[in-house]
Amino acid sequence: WDPNSAGTLDRLRAAATPSLWAEIGEPEADIGTVRAAVDRFVTRAVVHVLRTKKPRLLFAHFINVDDAQHKRGRDGAREALKVLDGQLARVLEAVDDQTLVLVVGDHGFVDVERNVNPNALLRDAGYVSVVEGKIAGWRALGRSSGGSMAIYVKDPKDVRPVRELLRGKSEGMYDVLERPELDTLGYDPAAALALEPRGSWAFSGALTERFVEGVPTVKGNHGQRPTRPGLATGFIAAGPGVKAGTLIERMRLVDVAPTIAKALGLELKDVEGEPVLR
Incomplete structure (x- = not known):
């Protein structure tokens, strides 16, 4: 189900049995x-699944901490x-105490103060044509994820002038x-170039805005290169096989799946990551 959809509640109700609906409790209308x-x-x-089904493996995704930082910046995560x-x-x-629990993040955050809109630059240079706010045609176009922007160029001959335009x-x-x-x-192999914001800048991909916008659409963002300060995330492990007080100096997100597999007595072949719990 899509957490961004107003129809989420109806889809949950349709997929659940009446007894399960009653046992877990009806979600709030604004879910x-x-x-x-x-x-x-x-x-x-x-909690219901753990107590009634006793699964060998369960994943749960909590999303409000991410949303809070997008709306209010890094300090917005505290509450x-x-x-x-x-x-x-x-x-x-x-x-029970024989359950291994892993608390894992997938990225940190960078505070945002202003937006820059490279598509406005491409539009003004004639690489994108816009009619009534919609794309009518394009030779070079940026797709923003906030923390980075992929630049797609149809004709390889345009890559150099587009690069020089953006860099200039x-x-x-x-x-x-x-x-x-x-x-x-x-990175996306279809992208000819990519842009990474500096400092507290973020990208907008809109087609009708100015090149530089003073008011950002969000207060915090992610998606920059993983070496960017502030983008490292956390990993907490507790349970059997975990020595209290152990500090893992550095690990990668691709190490999480092999760590889980090892705890289950399984082996993941041909993967980049390695188990971090010995």
């Missing part, structure tokens, strides 16, 4: 639009983390990344 409501429902559902701490406490009450207007707002570095990062 399709309010992230905190999603986390409250996920907490109840996880959301307090709420999540209580929700995790309920989950821990539903398992960067003015300390962003860096232009070329294919050799993008290949190392595993």
Whole structure:
């Protein structure tokens, strides 16, 4: 189900049996639009499954801490983390001391103060044509994820002038990344170039805005290169096989799946990551 959809509640009701609906409790009406409501429902559902089904493996995704930082910046996570701490406490009450629990993040955050819109630059240079706010045609176009922007160029002959156009207007707002570095990062192979914002800048992909916007659409963002300060995330492990006080100096997101597999007595072949719990 899609947590961004107003029809989420109806789809959940249609997929659930009456008894399951009663046991877990009806989600709040705004679950399709309010992230905190999603986390409250996920907490109840996880506790119910742990107590009644005793699964060997369970994944739960809590999303409100992410939403809070997008809306209010890095410091906006404090209250959301307090709420999540209580929700995790309920989950821990539903398992025994022989259960391995991993708390994992997938990214950190960078505070945002201003937006820059490279598509406006491409539009003004004739690489994108816009009619009534919609794309009528394009030769070069940016797709924004906030923390980075992929630049797609139809004709390889246009890559150089597009690169020079974007680089010439960067003015300390962003860096232009070329294919050799993008290949190392595993970036979208269809993108000719990519942009990474500097400092507290973020990208907008709108077609009708100015090149530089003073008011950002969000207060916090992610999606930059993983070496960017602030983007590292956390990993907490507790349970059998975990020595209290152990500090893992550095690990990668691709190490999480092999760690889980090892705990289950399974082996993942041909993967980049390695188990971090010995």
